[in-house]
Amino acid sequence: MLRSVRTDRRDPAARSAAPLGRRLPLVAAAVVAAGLTAACGPSSAPAGSSAPAAEQSVSALPSTSESASPSPEASGSASASPSASASASAGAPAPSSAPPRTGAGSGSGSGSTSAKPARTSAAPAPARVPGPGYDSSADGRQLVDAALRAAKADGRMVLLDFGANWCGNCKAADKVFAQQQTSAILGASYHLVKIDIGGSSSANSALLRQYSPSGGTYKMPVLVVVSPSGTVRVDTHVTGNPALTSDGINSFLRKWAP
Numbered sequence: 001m002l003r004s005v006r007t008d009r010r011d012p013a014a015r016s017a018a019p020l021g022r023r024l025p026l027v028a029a030a031v032v033a034a035g036l037t038a039a040c041g042p043s044s045a046p047a048g049s050s051a052p053a054a055e056q057s058v059s060a061l062p063s064t065s066e067s068a069s070p071s072p073e074a075s076g077s078a079s080a081s082p083s084a085s086a087s088a089s090a091g092a093p094a095p096s097s098a099p100p101r102t103g104a105g106s107g108s109g110s111g112s113t114s115a116k117p118a119r120t121s122a123a124p125a126p127a128r129v130p131g132p133g134y135d136s137s138a139d140g141r142q143l144v145d146a147a148l149r150a151a152k153a154d155g156r157m158v159l160l161d162f163g164a165n166w167c168g169n170c171k172a173a174d175k176v177f178a179q180q181q182t183s184a185i186l187g188a189s190y191h192l193v194k195i196d197i198g199g200s201s202s203a204n205s206a207l208l209r210q211y212s213p214s215g216g217t218y219k220m221p222v223l224v225v226v227s228p229s230g231t232v233r234v235d236t237h238v239t240g241n242p243a244l245t246s247d248g249i250n251s252f253l254r255k256w257a258p
Contacts, residue, residue, distance in 0.1 A: 124154050126187030132174035133165050134196035140204040147191040151228035157258055158228070159190040162208050163221035164198020170221045172244040182250055189257035190225075197222075212237045225256040 127150070147158045163170035176182050177192070186192055197204050197220070209215070211224045212235045223236040234256055236242070242252040 126184070127154075127156060127191050129177065129183050129186045129192055130194050132171070132178060134163055134170075134194050134198070136165075136196045136199045136201065138196070140193075140195040140201070140207045143193045143195065144207065147193045148226070148228065148230060150191050151226075155228065155258055156188075157190050157233070157256065158226040159186070159192045159253075160211055160224040160226060161192060161194045161221050162197045162204075162212075162218070162224070163194070164196060166198055167220045169219075169241070169244060173221050173249065176244060176246055176249045179246055182246060182253070185250060185253045185257070189253065211235065214238055223252070 144158070144160065150156070151158050161170075161173070163173070177186065195204050195207060197208050197218070208218065208222065211226065211232055212218070212222055214235070214237060218237055219241070221236075221241070223234075223241065225233040227233055242248040
C-alpha cells in the first residue's frame with residue numbers, strides 16, 4: 001500500500017539554510033569585535049570607568065613604543081608610576097622658585113642679590129709726635145694755629161710745651177714723651193706743639209703769656225692743654241708740673257684727654 005506523501009514536509013536545503021541565516025549576524029558581530037580589539041588593544045580598566053586627570057597628563061610622557069604595547073604588565077607599570085609620583089609629591093613640600101634670602105651677618109647671596117659691605121668706623125691715624133728738643137727758628141704762632149685746625153677736625157686736644165733746649169727738666173720730659181706708651185697716648189688724644197722760650201724770640205714769649213697769663217717766673221717746661229675751640233683747660237704754671245716720670249706724665253695726659 002502506498003503511503004501518502006506529507007505535503008508539509010520541508011525541503012532539507014531550506015531546513016539547513018534557516019540556522020545558517022540565524023548564525024550569520026552573530027559571526028559578523030564577532031568579526032567586527034575582533035577587528036576593534038586588534039586596533040585598540042586590550043583595556044586594563046573596567047568598562048565604563050575613566051582614567052584620573054593626573055594619570056592622563058603623565059601618560060603622555062612615555063615614548064610611542066611604550067604606549068603602543070598591548071602588554072598588561074606595561075599598562076600596570078605605567079599607571080603605577082603616576083600614583084607613586086603623586087604620593088611622593090604629597091609627602092614632600094613643593095620646591096620654591098624664590099631665591100634664598102641672605103642674612104645680615106652671613107654676607108653671602110645668590111642671583112641678583114648682592115651682599116652689602118659692612119660699615120666700618122676706622123679710628124683716625126695717630127697724630128705726629130715731635131722729637132725731643134725745641135726748634136728756635138719755628139714760628140710758634142703758626143704751629144699753634146695749625147694744631148688748633150687739626151683739633152677741630154678730629155676732636156683731639158692741643159698740648160703746648162713751652163721750654164728750652166738747655167732746660168734739664170725739659171729734657172727729662174722729652175725722654176718720657178719718647179716712650180712707647182706715652183707716645184701712644186699723645187698720638188691718640190693730643191696734637192703736641194713744642195715752643196722754644198729759651199731764646200730771644202719775643203713772639204714766643206708773647207704766646208706764652210697769652211696761654212699762661214698769670215706772669216711771674218715760669219718754671220719750665222710749662223704744659224698747657226687747650227681745647228679745639230682755643231680754651232685753656234689746664235696750665236701747669238698755675239697747678240705745678242706733674243712728676244716728670246712715665247707714671248706722672250701718663251696720668252696727666254689721661255686726665256685731660258678728650
